Amino acid sequence: MNTRERIKSYIEGVVMQLLDDDEDIFELGLVDSLFGLQLVSFVEQEFGLEVDGDDLDIDNFCSIAALDRFVNSKIIPSVER
Template sequence: MTTEQPDSIRDEVRRYLAGHLDRQVSDDVDIFAVGLVNSLFAMQLVTYVERRFGVVVETDELEDLRNFCSVDAITDYVAGKTASPVE
């Protein structure tokens, strides 16, 4: 796992979503609420996050779609998972 900067995470997630949704979305738009994604894409998104950022999405985190509903939410989630622990 690497420590990622939030701006870098945000840029990566924006590109990924734009490429798969064929449109740009504002960072705060809930992509589930506005109907831009289905359950299959939700799983693809989780797989992308795990592979690209080297994190493991736990079952309880998967059950809370708020972690993956927008660019902002994904950025916060990944930044939290990749943050260096405070010693």
């Protein structure tokens, strides 16, 4: 499974419905700020990343596509080192 599929599977499993990749899960009222913290934990554990304070922007976590972009932006620089 690629990054987007792993994220999609996790989020859809929690909200118990299928989502388009660009749907804002917070704006739709499917999740709350507590789930935002769970997303941070999921990203750190699932992808072996450290989410810094500067990364804690709702725009990074609001949709499957946004989270995929965020995770890949963190993975690619660490691979290039």
